[in-house]
Structure formats: C-alpha cells, structure tokens
Amino acid sequence: MSKRIKYTDGEIWEVKIVKDFLPHPRELLLKDDSVKVTVSLSKESVEFFKSEAATAHVPLLSIIRK
Structure with missing residues (x-):
C-alpha cells in the first residue's frame, strides 16, 4: 500500500x-x-x-470447563 489517501474538502x-x-x-x-x-x-x-489449550490458543480453564 504505497498509495496515500488524499482527503479533500468535500x-x-x-x-x-x-x-x-x-x-x-x-x-x-x-x-x-x-x-x-x-x-x-x-x-x-x-x-x-495444557497441551490441548496451547494448540487451541485458549485458556486452560476454558478447556476443562467444556
């Protein structure tokens, strides 16, 4: 994105x-x-x-609760 946006008084x-x-x-x-x-x-x-939570990128307690 090398183009810059030019704002005008519209x-x-x-x-x-x-x-x-x-x-x-x-x-x-x-x-x-x-x-x-x-x-x-x-x-x-x-x-x-712990390993399941790490692979799913969620907190450990949320894995255990569900």
Whole structure:
C-alpha cells in the first residue's frame, strides 16, 4: 500500500441521527447456571489439557470447563 489517501474538502450532505440499536455488552454474555466444584486430576490429565489449550490458543480453564 504505497498509495496515500488524499482527503479533500468535500460537500457534507444532510445528516440523519440514528438511535443506538446495539445491546449493552453485558446483555451479550451467555448466562448459565454454574456450581463451584473442586476436581482432582492426575498429572497426565493436566498435561493433556495444557497441551490441548496451547494448540487451541485458549485458556486452560476454558478447556476443562467444556
């Protein structure tokens, strides 16, 4: 992209203000009922989940939760 954009003083036409129609980010969150639990995993399982999380580029806990 060696070409530079040249801006000029152009004519501005009539402006129409539109009401905000996007939901708030908090409304986009998926809500699910969750319960806290403690899980004991073997070292092999933890290493497996770590490697899967690394290959998928996601946090370890998100792999374990799903």
